[in-house]
Amino acid sequence: MSLTINLIGGALIALIIWWFWLSRSGQQKAAAATEEATIVVDAGVYTPSVVHARAGKPLTLHFDRRDPSPCAEQVVFHGLEVSEFLETGKTTTVRLNDLPPGEYRFTCQMQMYQGRLLVD
Amino acid sequence: MAEHTLKVSGATCQGCARKITQALLAVPGVSDARVDLDQQTVTVTGSGELAHDQLEQAVAAAGYAPGREETEEPASCQQAGASVAPAEHAGITLNISGATCASCVRTIEQALRATPGVEQAEMNFADRTARVSGSAPADTLIRAVEAAGYGAAEVGDNDDDSEQASIELAHYRKLLRHTWLGLGLGVPLMAWGLLGGEMMVHQGTASQWAWLVVGLATLAVLATAGRHFFIGAWKAFRNHNANMDTLIALGTGAAWLYSMAVVLVPAVFPEAARHVYFEASAMIIGLINLGQALEVRARGKTSAAVRRLLDLGAKTARVVRESGEQDIPVEQVKTGDLLRVRPGEKIAVDGKVSEGESRIDESMLTGEPMPVEKRPGDTVSAGTINASGTLLYEATAVGKDTALAQIVALVKKAQGSKPPIGRLADQVSAVFVPTIMIIAILSALAWYNFGPDPRLTHMLISATTVLIIACPCALGLATPMSVMVGVGKAAEYGILIRQGEALQTSSKLDTVVLDKTGTITEGKPAVTGVLCVEGQQEEAVLQLAASLERSSEHPLALAVLREAESRDLALQESSRFEALNGKGVTAVIDGMRYRLGNRRWLEQEGIKVSLDSASLTKTGATPLFLADEKHLLGIVGVADRIKPDSRDAIARLREAGMTVVMITGDIQASANAIAAQVGVDQVIAEVLPEDKAEEVKALQGEGRIVAMVGDGINDAPALAQADVGFAIGTGTDVAIESAGITLMGGSLHGVADAMAISAATVRNIKQNLFGAFVYNSLGVPVAAGVLYPLTGALLSPVIAGAAMSLSSVTVVTNANRLRLFKPKRNAV
Numbered sequence: 001m002s003l004t005i006n007l008i009g010g011a012l013i014a015l016i017i018w019w020f021w022l023s024r025s026g027q028q029k030a031a032a033a034t035e036e037a038t039i040v041v042d043a044g045v046y047t048p049s050v051v052h053a054r055a056g057k058p059l060t061l062h063f064d065r066r067d068p069s070p071c072a073e074q075v076v077f078h079g080l081e082v083s084e085f086l087e088t089g090k091t092t093t094v095r096l097n098d099l100p101p102g103e104y105r106f107t108c109q110m111q112m113y114q115g116r117l118l119v120d
Numbered sequence: 121m122a123e124h125t126l127k128v129s130g131a132t133c134q135g136c137a138r139k140i141t142q143a144l145l146a147v148p149g150v151s152d153a154r155v156d157l158d159q160q161t162v163t164v165t166g167s168g169e170l171a172h173d174q175l176e177q178a179v180a181a182a183g184y185a186p187g188r189e190e191t192e193e194p195a196s197c198q199q200a201g202a203s204v205a206p207a208e209h210a211g212i213t214l215n216i217s218g219a220t221c222a223s224c225v226r227t228i229e230q231a232l233r234a235t236p237g238v239e240q241a242e243m244n245f246a247d248r249t250a251r252v253s254g255s256a257p258a259d260t261l262i263r264a265v266e267a268a269g270y271g272a273a274e275v276g277d278n279d280d281d282s283e284q285a286s287i288e289l290a291h292y293r294k295l296l297r298h299t300w301l302g303l304g305l306g307v308p309l310m311a312w313g314l315l316g317g318e319m320m321v322h323q324g325t326a327s328q329w330a331w332l333v334v335g336l337a338t339l340a341v342l343a344t345a346g347r348h349f350f351i352g353a354w355k356a357f358r359n360h361n362a363n364m365d366t367l368i369a370l371g372t373g374a375a376w377l378y379s380m381a382v383v384l385v386p387a388v389f390p391e392a393a394r395h396v397y398f399e400a401s402a403m404i405i406g407l408i409n410l411g412q413a414l415e416v417r418a419r420g421k422t423s424a425a426v427r428r429l430l431d432l433g434a435k436t437a438r439v440v441r442e443s444g445e446q447d448i449p450v451e452q453v454k455t456g457d458l459l460r461v462r463p464g465e466k467i468a469v470d471g472k473v474s475e476g477e478s479r480i481d482e483s484m485l486t487g488e489p490m491p492v493e494k495r496p497g498d499t500v501s502a503g504t505i506n507a508s509g510t511l512l513y514e515a516t517a518v519g520k521d522t523a524l525a526q527i528v529a530l531v532k533k534a535q536g537s538k539p540p541i542g543r544l545a546d547q548v549s550a551v552f553v554p555t556i557m558i559i560a561i562l563s564a565l566a567w568y569n570f571g572p573d574p575r576l577t578h579m580l581i582s583a584t585t586v587l588i589i590a591c592p593c594a595l596g597l598a599t600p601m602s603v604m605v606g607v608g609k610a611a612e613y614g615i616l617i618r619q620g621e622a623l624q625t626s627s628k629l630d631t632v633v634l635d636k637t638g639t640i641t642e643g644k645p646a647v648t649g650v651l652c653v654e655g656q657q658e659e660a661v662l663q664l665a666a667s668l669e670r671s672s673e674h675p676l677a678l679a680v681l682r683e684a685e686s687r688d689l690a691l692q693e694s695s696r697f698e699a700l701n702g703k704g705v706t707a708v709i710d711g712m713r714y715r716l717g718n719r720r721w722l723e724q725e726g727i728k729v730s731l732d733s734a735s736l737t738k739t740g741a742t743p744l745f746l747a748d749e750k751h752l753l754g755i756v757g758v759a760d761r762i763k764p765d766s767r768d769a770i771a772r773l774r775e776a777g778m779t780v781v782m783i784t785g786d787i788q789a790s791a792n793a794i795a796a797q798v799g800v801d802q803v804i805a806e807v808l809p810e811d812k813a814e815e816v817k818a819l820q821g822e823g824r825i826v827a828m829v830g831d832g833i834n835d836a837p838a839l840a841q842a843d844v845g846f847a848i849g850t851g852t853d854v855a856i857e858s859a860g861i862t863l864m865g866g867s868l869h870g871v872a873d874a875m876a877i878s879a880a881t882v883r884n885i886k887q888n889l890f891g892a893f894v895y896n897s898l899g900v901p902v903a904a905g906v907l908y909p910l911t912g913a914l915l916s917p918v919i920a921g922a923a924m925s926l927s928s929v930t931v932v933t934n935a936n937r938l939r940l941f942k943p944k945r946n947a948v
Binding site for chain 2: 005006013021023045049069074078084087090091113
């Protein structure tokens with residue numbers, strides 16, 4: 001019994017590490033490159049949460065905020081010095097020009113909403 | 121099978137081609153349709169009886185013009201006037217999504233114009249908005265755009281804020297309802313336990329059934345008041361993310377599942393572990409909802425500064441047309457329109473005064489309390505208030521181009537930027553939740569392997585409490601909340617902080633370098649005296665000097681020209697004019713080359729400076745030496761008035777511990793004279809404009825953290841070189857671009873204010889970060905049970921819930937304290 005419980009605990013930890021950290025990179029490659037996307041902001045997640053863009057091309061993102069909780073209030077693009085306030089029930093457009101290649105996180109202020117912008 | 125080829129116009133991208141193809145494939149009998157974008161044709165294959173008309177209609181319905189270059193106005197447009205009459209609205213602006221090319225614009229405009237009641241529809245591709253006038257309601261317009269294959273949403277105009285406020289209020293009320301639901305069940309249950317009621321389940325007794333009912337009631341609370349946590353957690357999980365919802369859902373879910381298992385099959389659990397924790401689930405849900413409700417309230421205040429700036433904008437403008445004067449919505453004002461503003465009214469857009477005189481209160485933009493005199497030719501800014509007379513002004517910038525709109529944009533952007541101090545919290549936040557989950561499991565395992573009995577109960581309590589007490593919000597909010605309030609507060613004082621980094625560095629400065637002209641002084645020099653060598657006339661010297669300077673834009677040149685003009689001196693023709701940066705000007709007049717510039721330059725050119733300029737320089741004037749090819753002719757003294765509050769502001773900076781350095785191109789003697797008047801610590805004189813950056817670098821080389829304050833293009837490299845650049849007053853765009861902080865007003869007090877606000881903000885961030893780190897790093901181990909050997913008890917998950925919901929409210933409330941900040945301007 002004691003071994004089983006410890007094994008279950010160990011397996012859960014391994015699962016957490018795998019699901020939240022290791023398997024993320026695989027998920028990112030799936031998104032096709034785009035120049036415009038609409039991102040729904042609701043229930044604690046950006047949908048889609050991964051946006052794939054081409055370097056040097058303009059990227060237009062429309063954030064459709066449906067979650068009235070203050071967490072969703074702002075989107076911050078880390079490393080790009082870009083942020084925008086999102087109004088509830090409205091679509092707010094964020095334009096990014098001449099993106100240098102790389103991976104950028106976009107999150108709400110307290111990083112509960114998390115998204116990734118892949119530029120290549 | 122038959123093949124038809126139709127001409128189409130307006131299809132410019134693959135998206136258009138796809139839309140046309142889809143429209144045609146929807147026509148009965150069509151089996152294939154191919155669009156040739158180069159030829160602007162579409163080839164349709166289908167059964168023989170395909171009607172050409174029908175295909176054209178389908179293409180037209182998709183928004184493209186079949187076989188014509190220009191489309192006619194749709195019939196329905198002309199009918200609009202005939203149908204009576206919903207009240208005409210001034211205009212609806214729609215946010216359009218899905219438009220990727222110029223012809224999408226055309227499609228959307230056509231779809232809108234074809235809507236009954238629409239008079240005019242124009243789409244701006246750049247910002248993906250469409251502006252529609254007429255009587256058609258917004259939802260009809262949105263449907264029309266959607267039917268054309270795009271998305272649309274209305275952009276609210278005036279009622280925008282109140283709409284947001286009502287959404288916020290509705291959300292707040294919902295959270296409160298959820299709070300009551302959670303606490304309504306949780307409090308009585310907890311009271312029962314505290315008052316000695318039985319919280320254990322005994323198999324086969326009535327209490328087992330009673331607990332089953334309580335368990336189902338708790339489930340109902342979780343499914344209603346706690347629903348958003350579970351949905352959020354699940355959605356995040358699917359995205360390989362974990363957030364605060366994950367922690368709450370796991371914590372309350374685990375407590376409920378354990379309790380329910382105890383109720384259903386108590387025999388499986390050791391006797392001492394047959395305890396139920398329904399009250400914890402319900403209480404936590406209630407408390408966290410309460411915390412969020414308080415946070416919504418507190419947060420509303422943090423963005424008050426931007427809202428106040430937005431409120432400054434006028435809603436209507438009085439436009440003067442040939443047909444008379446008319447009040448129109450401010451969005452409809454175009455550049456070049458002539459507008460009238462009466463006393464007490466707001467200036468609607470940026471403009472240039474063409475008639476009338478008045479005083480204008482610009483304090484909302486510059487932070488300076490005194491109204492500013494305006495005459496024809498002066499500029500006025502949107503949002504400022506006309507205090508006395510009536511003005512007629514021409515619109516020079518409207519909409520997003522006004523200074524006010526740009527300030528709002530700048531402040532919003534800066535509010536989202538993060539000073540480096542917040543980076544550690546960012547890094548921790550990014551991995552916080554999964555880490556807490558792992559700690560919860562490790563804690564449970566530790567209790568299972570090494571803890572006393574009842575081990576199962578201890579496992580559950582420690583894991584649940586760890587999950588609930590950990591607060592990623594406090595950590596994540598610590599920096600951005602303070603930045604938001606601090607940057608907003610600064611904007612109220614006419615200080616625009618462009619990046620979070622400037623905010624942080626400003627709080628650590630020890631040296632302030634002030635450019636003299638335009639920063640310490642007004643930047644509008646005037647001639648204070650003329651000295652002549654023997655045989656020369658004062659007027660002649662001034663006339664020659666002005667003739668040399670006529671092509672120059674330098675402030676000193678303008679002073680000489682103004683003086684010549686006021687003395688009615690006719691300027692002579694000059695040729696081969698040359699301005700030598702940091703030296704002076706030279707030109708040929710009547711076949712003779714003359715020079716006007718500084719002493720060093722003339723001496724380099726081999727001219728003996730035989731006249732003493734001390735009488736000019738001791739008052740702080742800059743001497744301009746005039747010479748022909750061989751001899752000195754005279755000296756023109758030009759001085760710049762010191763701004764009335766420069767002295768006080770510099771004293772304030774010094775009191776704050778700054779070393780104040782004045783940097784100028786002036787000769788040492790005049791620089792010293794000014795320096796003595798304003799009381800700076802150090803003077804760096806005779807610096808060529810391009811060397812200012814070098815001087816700043818040299819100061820940095822001494823280990824100082826240097827702020828540079830300047831206003832001109834000349835200062836841009838120095839502003840960029842400094843640790844923090846302050847562009848002051850009506851600084852040029854280049855200066856603003858290179859500066860981390862822009863002062864809308866011209867007063868040097870702004871520099872001291874900016875430093876004080878920055879220091880207060882950084883202090884606030886540090887308090888928040890310290891609080892959040894300490895809270896989490898103490899809370900989590902305590903929750904895991906490190907104090908058990910001392911206290912003999914584990915922390916209750918309910919207390920963890922209360923602590924967690926209070927921690928983020930505390931952060932937001934502490935940030936809100938910054939709103940009370942007041943710079944001590946009168947202290948000196």
